[in-house]
Amino acid sequence: MDHILVIGETGNIGFPLIEILSKNKDIKIKVGVRNISSDVQKQFQNINNLSFVKFDFIDSATFPEAFSNVNKVFFVRPPQLSNPKEDMFPFLSYAKQQKIQQIVFVSLIGDERNPVTPHHKIEKRILQLEIPYTFIRPSFFMQNLSTTHLEDIRKHLNLFIPAGHAKTNFIDTRDIGEVAAVCLTDPKYLNQELELTDPEALTYDEIAKDMSHILGVRISYSKPSLLKFRRVMIKRGIPKDYVNVMVMSLQKCV
Structure with a gap:
C-alpha cells in the first residue's frame, strides 16, 4: 500500500489529485498543510483515506510527522518561496534521508533550459540527491485566465498580457492533477520528465x-511590455517573486 504525502492540497492541482487518489483503496493520503483549519477539513469532508498533518517547508520541525510512514511525495512550489537553497533544499534533503x-x-x-527559475534549481537538486522522481512540466494554466488576469477582464474587458503575437498552449489544472495521479501509481513514469500541453496553441488575439x-x-x-506588466502586477499586490516567474515564462512568447 502506498502512503502519499500531498503538499499543495488546496490548489488547482492538489485538490483534483486528491479526489482521484482517494478512489484507490490501496492508497493512504496524508495532506500536509501549514494550518489545519476547519475550512480546510471541510473542503475534504467527503474524501476517504485521508489524514491531515501540519507541514511547513521552512519549519523542519514539521518534517518528521509529515514524512512518518510515507513512501511517496507530491508537491507544488509555493509562489512565495523563491530561494530554493534556503526554503526547499532542507525539505529535499530530509526526503532523501x-x-x-x-x-x-x-x-x-x-x-530545464532556464536555470534562473526556482523550478530549475529544485529539479537539479532532486537529481543531485538521486531521489527517484517524476517531473511534470505543464504549459500555461488555463485557470490563469480566471485568476491572474481576471481583474483586467472584469474591469477593463482586456487581456493585459505581454505575449505579442506568439501562440500559447494552455492546459487545465485538473488534467495536471490527473496526470500526477497516474505518475504516482504507475511505475513506468518513475524518473521521467513529462511536458504537458493542450493539442492546440492559440494567440491571445484568438483567445480574446x-x-x-x-x-x-x-x-x-x-x-504591454514585460517591464510594464511586471510593474502593474506588483502594484496590484501579487508577490514579486511570483511575478518574476510569470515574466520569465512569458519571455518565451515574445
Whole structure:
C-alpha cells in the first residue's frame, strides 16, 4: 500500500489529485498543510483515506510527522518561496534521508533550459540527491485566465498580457492533477520528465475573440511590455517573486 504525502492540497492541482487518489483503496493520503483549519477539513469532508498533518517547508520541525510512514511525495512550489537553497533544499534533503521512493514535482515547461527559475534549481537538486522522481512540466494554466488576469477582464474587458503575437498552449489544472495521479501509481513514469500541453496553441488575439463570443461582450487584447506588466502586477499586490516567474515564462512568447 502506498502512503502519499500531498503538499499543495488546496490548489488547482492538489485538490483534483486528491479526489482521484482517494478512489484507490490501496492508497493512504496524508495532506500536509501549514494550518489545519476547519475550512480546510471541510473542503475534504467527503474524501476517504485521508489524514491531515501540519507541514511547513521552512519549519523542519514539521518534517518528521509529515514524512512518518510515507513512501511517496507530491508537491507544488509555493509562489512565495523563491530561494530554493534556503526554503526547499532542507525539505529535499530530509526526503532523501527518509528514502522516499518517488517525488512528483510540478515544474514548468521548458524549465530545464532556464536555470534562473526556482523550478530549475529544485529539479537539479532532486537529481543531485538521486531521489527517484517524476517531473511534470505543464504549459500555461488555463485557470490563469480566471485568476491572474481576471481583474483586467472584469474591469477593463482586456487581456493585459505581454505575449505579442506568439501562440500559447494552455492546459487545465485538473488534467495536471490527473496526470500526477497516474505518475504516482504507475511505475513506468518513475524518473521521467513529462511536458504537458493542450493539442492546440492559440494567440491571445484568438483567445480574446473566443472570450468575446462566449461572454457576449468585446474583450480586447493589449500587448504591454514585460517591464510594464511586471510593474502593474506588483502594484496590484501579487508577490514579486511570483511575478518574476510569470515574466520569465512569458519571455518565451515574445
